[in-house]
Amino acid sequence: MDVPTVSNGLPALGLGTYKNTGEQATESVETALKMGYRHVDTAAYYDNEAAVGAGIEASSVPREEVVVATKLWYDDLAGDDVVPAAKASLDRLGLDYLDLLYVHWPNDTYDAAETMAAFNDLHDEGLVDNVAVSNFTPEQLGTAQDHSAAPIVANQVECHPLLQQDELREYCADEGVTLVAYAPIARGNVFDVPELTEVAEKHDASEAQVSLAWLRQHDIAAIPKATGEGHIRANWESQELSLDDDDLAKIDTLGREERLIDPGFAAW
Numbered sequence: 001m002d003v004p005t006v007s008n009g010l011p012a013l014g015l016g017t018y019k020n021t022g023e024q025a026t027e028s029v030e031t032a033l034k035m036g037y038r039h040v041d042t043a044a045y046y047d048n049e050a051a052v053g054a055g056i057e058a059s060s061v062p063r064e065e066v067v068v069a070t071k072l073w074y075d076d077l078a079g080d081d082v083v084p085a086a087k088a089s090l091d092r093l094g095l096d097y098l099d100l101l102y103v104h105w106p107n108d109t110y111d112a113a114e115t116m117a118a119f120n121d122l123h124d125e126g127l128v129d130n131v132a133v134s135n136f137t138p139e140q141l142g143t144a145q146d147h148s149a150a151p152i153v154a155n156q157v158e159c160h161p162l163l164q165q166d167e168l169r170e171y172c173a174d175e176g177v178t179l180v181a182y183a184p185i186a187r188g189n190v191f192d193v194p195e196l197t198e199v200a201e202k203h204d205a206s207e208a209q210v211s212l213a214w215l216r217q218h219d220i221a222a223i224p225k226a227t228g229e230g231h232i233r234a235n236w237e238s239q240e241l242s243l244d245d246d247d248l249a250k251i252d253t254l255g256r257e258e259r260l261i262d263p264g265f266a267a268w
Contacts, residue, residue: 003038004216004239008153008178011067012216013239014039015232016182016225021048028227029055033066035236041156041180041223043071043104044089053093068093069100071134071156074107079114086122101128102156103144105135107265112140116147123150132156132180137267138171145175156180159220161196161211161251162189162258169218184222185211187260195254199247209238214251217243 004012015032017025017040025048029040033056042052049070056066070093076085086101101122103115122128133144134156145152155172159165159181172179185208190196196207203210208224212235215222226232243251259268 001036001236001239003036006178006216006219006221008176010154010178010180010221011037011039012221013037013212013235014041014067014069014180014221014223016223017042017048017052018046018182018225020225020227021046022051024227025051026055026058028232030058031229032226032232032236033059033061035232037232037236038065039067039069039221039223041069041182042093043073043102044076044085045071045073045104049089049092050094053095057094063095067099068095069102069132070098071102071104074105075109077103077111077115078109079111079118081109082115082118083122086127090127097126098128100130100132100154102132102134102154103136105265106133106140106144106267112143112147116144120148120150130154135266138168140267141171141175141177152177154178154180154221156182156223158183158259158261159215160184160186160190161193161214161254162186162256163260164252164254169220173219178219178221180221180223181215182223183260184215184224186258189258189260193254193256195250199243199250202247203241203243205238205241206234209234209241210243210247210251212238213241213243214248217248
């Protein structure tokens with residue numbers, strides 16, 4: 001299977017690695033890349049960058065074929081801390097450059113002017129191919145864009161059929177910023193939605209596969225966490241599923257607003 005992409009060329013499906021550590025993380029990454037995945041997402045906060053890097057190396061997939069993304073936690077976003085923190089991530093991953101570097105949360109030491117200037121320095125040095133953010137509202141994203149000479153190519157947020165992020169999706173589409181969805185199957189809650197079950201049964205698919213297809217067909221990249229080969233493969237096979245207009249309309253009009261990741265420091 002060719003690797004489907006969203007409009008900016010980012011692989012539409014990636015492997016999320018939150019709470020996947022040690023040898024299991026290495027095995028999951030290696031399995032996914034050998035299966036055909038070309039997008040791997042991690043973060044300094046996940047404490048698994050070394051294991052993810054080991055999985056990339058073990059897969060023997062050429063480095064230039066893999067989009068590797070990591071994130072800097074909010075206590076490493078002061079202007080003087082960004083570059084050393086990013087270099088530490090690179091060292092743990094065993095890589096010379098990152099395809100995507102995200103601001104994980106716009107909190108604590110984050111300052112739009114200082115933080116984005118440092119991210120731009122990494123971009124100018126060739127250590128980071130693309131600057132990105134995570135958990136930003138439209139307003140926060142606009143401010144970050146104002147302070148970044150390098151384009152902000154992605155905003156990674158919780159997004160799934162039960163939290164469709166209409167306002168943010170519209171803003172990102174207008175600005176040419178790719179939305180990357182974490183928790184894309186709502187931590188399993190999509191299995192309990194009758195409308196998704198109807199669509200899944202119609203296509204002999206699972207509700208998780210329907211959710212991933214819905215995201216892809218709305219030009220949203222998804223990074224579902226999966227550890228075992230069976231789940232990694234099931235997510236991969238979601239790319240063969242094509243929802244029709246009736247399916248999309250049924251999901252688009254669910255009208256649910258069920259946010260799962262909602263820390264007290266979030267801006268929404």
